[in-house]
Amino acid sequence: MIKEKGILFVLSGPSGVGKGTVRKALFEHDTNLKYSISMTTRNRREGEQDGVDYFFRTHDEFREMIDHNRLLEYAEYVGNYYGTPRQYVEEMIEAGHDVFLEIEVQGAMQVKKNFPQGVFVFLIPPSLEELKNRIQDRGTESEDLIASRLQEARNEIEMMEAYDYVVVNDSVENAVKKVQAIVQGEHCKKERVAKQYKALLEVEK
Numbered sequence: 005m006i007k008e009k010g011i012l013f014v015l016s017g018p019s020g021v022g023k024g025t026v027r028k029a030l031f032e033h034d035t036n037l038k039y040s041i042s043m044t045t046r047n048r049r050e051g052e053q054d055g056v057d058y059f060f061r062t063h064d065e066f067r068e069m070i071d072h073n074r075l076l077e078y079a080e081y082v083g084n085y086y087g088t089p090r091q092y093v094e095e096m097i098e099a100g101h102d103v104f105l106e107i108e109v110q111g112a113m114q115v116k117k118n119f120p121q122g123v124f125v126f127l128i129p130p131s132l133e134e135l136k137n138r139i140q141d142r143g144t145e146s147e148d149l150i151a152s153r154l155q156e157a158r159n160e161i162e163m164m165e166a167y168d169y170v171v172v173n174d175s176v177e178n179a180v181k182k183v184q185a186i187v188q189g190e191h192c193k194k195e196r197v198a199k200q201y202k203a204l205l206e207v208e209k
């Protein structure tokens with residue numbers, strides 16, 4: 005009997021596009037997905053909790069994770085480190101659970117090397133103007149940081165072609181529906197392949 009592994013879903017997109025908002029809404033509907041909590045060296049924002057939103061760590065602690073190869077991927081983003089703890093993702097996938105990562109582009113490209121069979125989804129804003137408005141309205145960054153994040157966004161959007169799906173975050177409701185459709189579609193695909201594979205083994209008996 006072949007043990008079926010879970011599917012790895014990766015959601016990326018520029019800062020402020022609405023990844024966190026879409027992911028949270030998705031998890032309210034889909035309880036089968038497992039969310040991989042990232043580790044970061046950035047400061048905690050008001051309302052964020054350690055071990056829920058991120059694992060907030062010092063630079064030294066983060067470096068130790070890198071040195072012991074305990075991160076599946078990591079990237080430096082606007083002056084801070086962000087990374088995906090390896091163990092949780094690998095254990096969940098092996099146990100047959102689908103895992104969801106919400107990470108930026110450089111990290112997603114590293115994941116693609118290790119998990120080429122992963123499903124990569126890119127969230128884009130309806131326009132760059134709207135992206136700027138969303139970052140400003142969120143009010144968590146200074147003007148300088150907003151400018152760096154917008155510059156980064158332009159570079160990130162160029163990587164869109166490396167993704168399997170592109171979803172426009174016009175309204176949260178629409179975007180969540182599209183991401184859900186992708187998750188369900190990938191499931192059906194996996195089941196179909198598994199069925200055909202089993203049928204093939206039967207024929208060979």
Ligand SMILES: Nc1nc2c(ncn2[C@@H]2O[C@H](COP(=O)(O)OP(=O)(O)O)[C@@H](O)[C@H]2O)c(=O)[nH]1
Pocket residue numbers: 017018019020023024042043046077078079081086087088106107108109110111112
């Ligand atoms: N490579 C990588 N990027 C991450 C990870 N966790 C979060 N990020 C990304 O880092 C960027 C900055 O995150 P954050 O400071 O929380 O800002 P926000 O996503 O704009 O609210 C975003 O693009 C996140 O998706 C991770 O584990 N690895």
Ligand SMILES: Nc1ncnc2c1ncn2[C@@H]1O[C@H](COP(=O)(O)OP(=O)(O)O)[C@@H](O)[C@H]1O
Pocket residue numbers: 017018019020021022023024025026138139141142173174175176
């Ligand atoms: N579809 C949308 N329409 C309008 N505003 C949105 C939409 N999606 C997210 N936002 C708002 O945009 C800001 C950035 O969203 P957030 O989820 O923090 O983005 P990210 O995680 O990509 O940085 C937040 O203030 C959020 O409420």
